[in-house]
Each structure stands twice: as structure tokens, then as C-alpha cells.
Amino acid sequence: YKVGAYTTQNGHSFHGASSGEISASTLPGxxxxxxxxxxxxxxxxxxxxxxxxxxxxxxYKYDAAKKKYVxxxxxxxxxxxxxxxxxxxxxxxxxxxxxxxxxxxxFSSYSPEFEAxxxxxxxxxxxxKNVSSSAYTLSWSKVSGxxxxxxxxxxxxxxxxxxxxxxxxxxxxxxxxSGAKEEQLIVKAFxxxxxxxxxxxxxxxxxxxx
Numbered sequence: 001y002k003v004g005a006y007t008t009q010n011g012h013s014f015h016g017a018s019s020g021e022i023s024a025s026t027l028p029g030x031x032x033x034x035x036x037x038x039x040x041x042x043x044x045x046x047x048x049x050x051x052x053x054x055x056x057x058x059x060y061k062y063d064a065a066k067k068k069y070v071x072x073x074x075x076x077x078x079x080x081x082x083x084x085x086x087x088x089x090x091x092x093x094x095x096x097x098x099x100x101x102x103x104x105x106x107f108s109s110y111s112p113e114f115e116a117x118x119x120x121x122x123x124x125x126x127x128x129k130n131v132s133s134s135a136y137t138l139s140w141s142k143v144s145g146x147x148x149x150x151x152x153x154x155x156x157x158x159x160x161x162x163x164x165x166x167x168x169x170x171x172x173x174x175x176x177x178s179g180a181k182e183e184q185l186i187v188k189a190f191x192x193x194x195x196x197x198x199x200x201x202x203x204x205x206x207x208x209x210x
Contacts, residue, residue: 028054028097031111037079039197041087041119046095048111050078054097058107062092069094069110082116087199088145088191090117120146120189123202130173133210138185139171140202146189150198153177154184161186161201182208 029051038045046059056076060069072093073080085091095111125141138151148168152161164185165172176183186201 027106028052028099028108030108031057031095031097034093034095034111034114036114036116038081039117039119041121041199042085043081043083044085044116044118046080046082046093046114046116048078048095051097051108053099054108055100056098056105058096058098058105060094060096060110062113085118087118087121090115090193092116115193117191117193117197119197120144120191120199122200123149123187123189126185126187126202126205128205128207131207131210133176135173135175136207136209137171137173138187138205138207140187142170143189143199145191146199147192147196148190150188150190152186152188152201154186154204176207176209180209182206 031048031051034046034048036044037047048057051057056074057078057080058074059072059080061072062068063070069092082091092113092115094113097108098105100106120143123140123143127139128136129139130137140149143149148166149170150166151164151172151174153164153174154160155162164174174185184204184206186204188198188201190196190198
């Protein structure tokens, strides 16, 4: 736009010089929802749907000491990878879309608050004991902050690990497959936070049946 002043005398309009050109824009829409993906023990990715017409997004993180949301990072994408975190910890975020005009940014309202969480640590010290020809007990070290554990057994037919059980304890009695001479298993710890977020799988342990 340009703006110019004028006056009218005896039915005639007299215009002054126009201003310099100025730009204007409506504010972008609000980011409706934030969620997390690629959840790991020390990182995760925040995601949201693109806002039509937005030039970028500003992410804010809640600062418990200041008791308010503070600037975290700007991004042109509808995602942001957050790294260097500690396992099993939560953090709260909000996102605003913005449009850029010259050196200025014009922001939408805040998105709803989203609380993200990192995954628990990898399960360690997985061992088999009380092994017989038909069953054995699998045990492992407790993972700090974990809600529970999921046990997987390798299936040669599908060439993949298949769920055996989901439990809260750090040991579980497993019935061996009929005719099996050995079985390979892994264990994953998980945190429950709206959904289940799993840590990395333990090192595989091979159980030789007697």
C-alpha cells in the first residue's frame, strides 16, 4: 500500500505526494495441535500441521523457575528436533505461527499446551534362569522411571520379534515353544504418558533349553 493526503476546494481535489510503500498481512491461523514423534531416551521431534500462509513457527518452552513460557527456537518447518535431553523427563511446549514482513514477524495466538516426554533407558543385564526343556525365567535390571516392560521373542517364520508379554515386574516366567531347542529374546522398557513410549531394545539374549 501507499498513503497520500489530499484536500478538496471548489469541487477539485488536490493530492500531496504519496508515502513510501508499506506491506500488510493478516495474521496466520493458530497451530491446532502439537504431538511428538521419533521418541528416544535423549531426544524427540515435536510436530504439528502446517498453517496455510505461515512463513515459520516459534516454539516456546515452559520455564518452571520463571513460571512462564519462554522463547525456545524458530523453525520454517512444521517440526522441530529437540536433543540433549535426559531419559524419562517431561517438558511443556507451545507453538505460534508467524508471517514475516521486512524485519518484523507477526504472530498467531498460541497453540494448546503439549507435554512431551523422553523414552526410558535401554534394559540391561537380561538373563535366563531356572531353565528347563519347556520353560524359563527371564530377568533384568530395573530401569529408572519405567512404567513397565515388554518382552519379545524372535520368530524365525516371520524373521521378526513378536510380543510375548507386557509386565510391571523385572522378571517373567516364559513357556517355551513346543520343540524349541533355543529361543532368542529382547526386552524394552516403556513409559506411559498419554500413550506408551518405548526405550531401545536390550541386547538379545539366547536361552538354550535343557
